[in-house]
Amino acid sequence: MTQLESARNNIITDEMRRVSKIEGMDTCTLRDRIASGEIVIPKNTLHKIENICGIGRGLKTKVNANLGASNNAPDMSKEMEKLKIAVEAGADTVMDLSVGKKINDMLNDTLKYSPVPVGTVPLYEVATNILANGDIGDMAWNDIEDVIIRQAEMGVDFFTIHAGVTKEIVEFLKKRERILDVVSRGGSFMVDWISKNGDENPLYTNFDRILEIAKRYDVTLSLGDGMRPGAIKDAGDEAQIQELIVLGRLSKRARDFGVQVMIEGPGHVPINQIKYNVEMEKSICQGAPFYVLGPLVTDIAPGYDHIVGAIGGAIAASYGADFLCYVTPSEHLRIPDGADIKEGVIASRIAAHAADIAKGIKGAQEKDVSLSSARKVRDWKRQFALAIDPEKPTAYRKASSPKSDDVCSMCNEFCPIKRVEESFKR
């Protein structure tokens, strides 16, 4: 039985108990929200996960790190080092988004070494295979099905499925009203396929078969947003909203079938459109967890998109988004290196945590109180131990020359905290 089916049968699984303990949410509430589809626990029945992870209403906002190589000869030890960096920085899940010949080795190692749930976009492997000898237009349903089955058998915990990219949407795209037509790799494969074959998206037409496979291994489906806007100006257009309607329809089908499901969201979205995006997803997808990619609140900051994404992510999560896909400083520029990955995870975790304070998530503000209490007494070691990343502040302090251990070099003997403390002591 999937977690969803168990919850519906009033069964509290071991996984639910583990999530309940980590989150401080009582098992009954957790079970009820899994039963209603508002919370998912992405965990393939065949995959051992050290750090189990619940995603959804009332739980801490989670962060995903995208990993994977995009060339044919990745250095596997380097890739596993990146996985380690992402997890140590605090990623709650990772996605292996590799393309290229070594895709299977990568996934195998990622599943083996990752202590957190692992997601994939099966279409990437399908496309890699097809493009080695032909064209996306040649892709048959069997090619897709084979990969989905094999990856499920390997133990993948969640699949991104771009089933919402329909013929109707491709017709809209062909009007060329968007600045950046499609910025989703999975989305672009389906648009290309539909455009070449004139048929309906096979992920859509064979969705029930995907549900059967997902159910067998309790793979959580993450319904992909192939139409996510890639430019602020494209946000909230027909393609985006139309796809969400389709995803809402499919999420209901998945849930009725006993398959856990979450919804992926934009993309490049101006601040003033974030609130309705979250509210709309929650209403049209019956409260399914919302997994946002960013959102990026401006297009003009390549090199700093982790900051752009942290702004959007914090706002989205404060309105109810449940799961943030990290954005690294190398977004739009290159495949991220280790430093980019760390920076990206930290930026997203800041956004998630700030939103959790705003949402009133249990225990979120306690961390701030602890760190600020250490700050009050200028206990640098304790401050840094409590910090979201102990390494960077430790290095910053080490590189500075404060006049005494009791202050920092920003104010030195003019430290306001110390001044008032001494003034009130007299």
Add this chain to the structure above:
Amino acid sequence: MTQLESARNNIITDEMRRVSKIEGMDTCTLRDRIASGEIVIPKNTLHKIENICGIGRGLKTKVNANLGASNNAPDMSKEMEKLKIAVEAGADTVMDLSVGKKINDMLNDTLKYSPVPVGTVPLYEVATNILANGDIGDMAWNDIEDVIIRQAEMGVDFFTIHAGVTKEIVEFLKKRERILDVVSRGGSFMVDWISKNGDENPLYTNFDRILEIAKRYDVTLSLGDGMRPGAIKDAGDEAQIQELIVLGRLSKRARDFGVQVMIEGPGHVPINQIKYNVEMEKSICQGAPFYVLGPLVTDIAPGYDHIVGAIGGAIAASYGADFLCYVTPSEHLRIPDGADIKEGVIASRIAAHAADIAKGIKGAQEKDVSLSSARKVRDWKRQFALAIDPEKPTAYRKASSPKSDDVCSMCNEFCPIKRVEESFKR
């Protein structure tokens, strides 16, 4: 006449014309908003400013960079290099927040070399003088007045004045209900002084005299928030709100007197409290421009507070805050170096720009459209030239090995933009 008095007399000054041209706001609207106090143009009549800067309702959100040394022997050429970095990164104003013996040389050079408006906290010089031979408690009104007059004569464009820290607030602080009592240097001087003398804040009791000096040189007053919360848990407490009430009263007096005024705001504030903070400031201070320090939406990210501040700043500005004081990665840790300053200015500019898109500021979204149009055709040079910082993305691309000039190493031949372009071309 000050800009405010000119506006009230229906005079359109040269400065108004310059701001109007830069912002694309017609001169009459601009003049009316200066007359009502909703917009200020910080410019000392004695100071030549290359890049004039209007701040307030309907104008682009502005960014201030805090500079200055906190030791007695700063390397002046290094400090001027920092000024250059801040301005080149796009700071709209700078504040020289130096303390220590060379405070006057620093201010002199900053005023000479800065192409943007310069602000100070005159209290810092007063405190530096007093603390050289005595105690803050010894500070007399004359000491303060002398410095305010001299700095106004030197050409400082805006003064932070901590006149809202009153005896009543110090009584509240003495209950020790806050985690971090006072985190504002200026605030801590006044708390210390009041605590030692038992008298009312001399900046408050002599506020009319400050207005006379400010009026003579058209120095804009920035009413300082000495009680800004230094911890999320302290946000929105009696001290903070009580001070804002006093500032609202003083801002009315300043405006009635013909002196331009803006209001400084918090501080450490959780996301869910930002909206009311902006709305409250706008109502209680009669629409005066709101100059926020951050806000910082969590306490737990030392080393990454530029990201924390960008989240808070973007949200605050999208609700109507007008002016963001930058936060650098070294906040809470050390005096910022050149790299920190650049990172801080860029992060704040991202926040300001993202908010300007949300607020519908004229022309804001055009930059995004231009960059995204260049992105569509993979014109890297044009993308980077249009970017908020051309340097970093150029370096990132240079350090990567994409398979062709037409893609980036994130997706290589799987580039979705290229795929759909080619698919639709057939």
